[in-house]
Amino acid sequence: MFLSKENFWFVGLKGAFRTPTWRALFSSLAIVFVYYAFLYFLVTQYVDFNFQIPGFVVYMLGYVIAILFYFRLNNSYYRWNDGYKALTYLRANADTFSMKIRAYLEDYPEEILFLSSMMKNYARAMRDIVRDFQDAKGMIEPEKGMMKKFENVYHLPSRINTLLEERINSLRKADKLTLVQFWDLNRCIVRNSEHLSSAEALKGTPPPKTYVMHIRGFIISYMLMIPFGFIHEFEAWMLMFLLVFFYFYAGLEIVSDEVEDPFGFDADDLPVEPITVDLENRIESIIKT
């Protein structure tokens, strides 16, 4: 019990070499290494630099960089979290929608089937569109001949919502739904677009480029400058140290970069596919049991 994995912090380090930071930083590390090696060569063999950047400058800039990191990480994390929220709210909405159609349209099983398949289609369309494509073929056919209504559409989720709304409206006209039931179901359909557009906002608008570039420029110039803080005690050890620092500093930037666009196919991206599958299973279990 005491010797369990939980009580052994170093176990958490497994997988340390599987992260994207290594790949993304490899070339930058090589460049910084070459620069440091060149500087070392220069200092030990030829040039006698007689200036040394005082320690407090290096220290002070470190402060600023740390705060910038916090800001950047925080922003990226909350973007990631908001993406997750959009997906889970859509799932909640699909749940209530299916519960309601199951109760309200008890006597019309074909309508339940149609509406629930359309809800699944909406989730699929959202899954695809946040990953930058649309796939009309991947939709479920809710009724015979519906498939061609999904083809050649500019924005598939809107088309699905349109079809849903048309159907609810005609159900109301045919008096299969009462006025308040119609009202209630409409609320759910409206909420679909709300959650989709918050996901699309994350997808389509990365944080301003200038500010990301500024942080990167800051890190690089900082790393290039640091050796001059040690110039009188220049040792090969120190340079290896600095290389490791560089890995950790720039790595944080890479991590933020990974996290800030949460939809995609990377290991760190949101489990969009499993959530969609879960949503479909839940709809299925609600309308079948």
Added chain:
Amino acid sequence: MSEYLDDRGKTKSVWFAVLFDFHRTKTLRRLLISMLLVGFYAFLVDYLEAELFHIDFKPPSYVYSMLGIVLGILLVFRTNTAYDRWWEGRKLLSKLGYTWKNVAIKLNAFLPESDVMHRRYFATMISNHSFSLKESLRGGVIVEELVESEPGILSKLDQLYHIPNFFLTKICEKINYLYKQGVITDMQFLELTKHVDDTSEVVSSCERIRTSPIPFSYSIHLKKFLFAFVLILPFGFIHDLGYWCILIVMLIFYAMVGLDVIGEEIEDPFGQDENDLPFDSICKSLRKNVNEILKV
């Protein structure tokens, strides 16, 4: 000795009472082995340096303060997001509580006093929903906590894909049934169905908190950073402190890595540890409340 009475006669623990309870904290238990290993590492570095190699390798102290700031900020971020999730979980549970209480208050007004059957039905279904949500977040179901509101309803729970949704569906159906029967009016119906959406949002959001730890690349980067920091740590002290540096390295390790461990501890708040949310008692008090409101 570690407790005193304040102005209002409330028992409070003295600030340093933590010293007496220190050995019982979970962080210490989880970190003890690792701390000993780090202490051994510091000893090894010290020994090799002092007895064998005599390398004059001493990074300037501001290197450590520089790294320390960045690490400190990263750890703040770690605890902050973990706490944020913990607190969001707590807020969601409040939302679950007040939503169901509001439903009960409305039902109490809408349903006739004599309709004990439906009152009892809703009261049991509401408590079934919250209890099953609790257990489904912990990955199972405890049938003994649930009440059989209609015959046979609990018999096939283990075949269901999602149990809280099952109970919510039943509630939704019953509201619709009452509406169709003319027991409640259409506006009353709308007032009730509104809350079904809220509850469903709570369920889905709690599941989000449970299934999404902080992004892996971030947590592993932080761990690597901490590890590297601890590796170079002894070199800063050995020249000045000799073997005393073992203690200092262990202390710094505990302080810094402890935060990481706490972050891990609190980011999934729905378990049964001492640091998790009091979900059981929230469910129980909700059940009492709803029963009282619906007078069953």
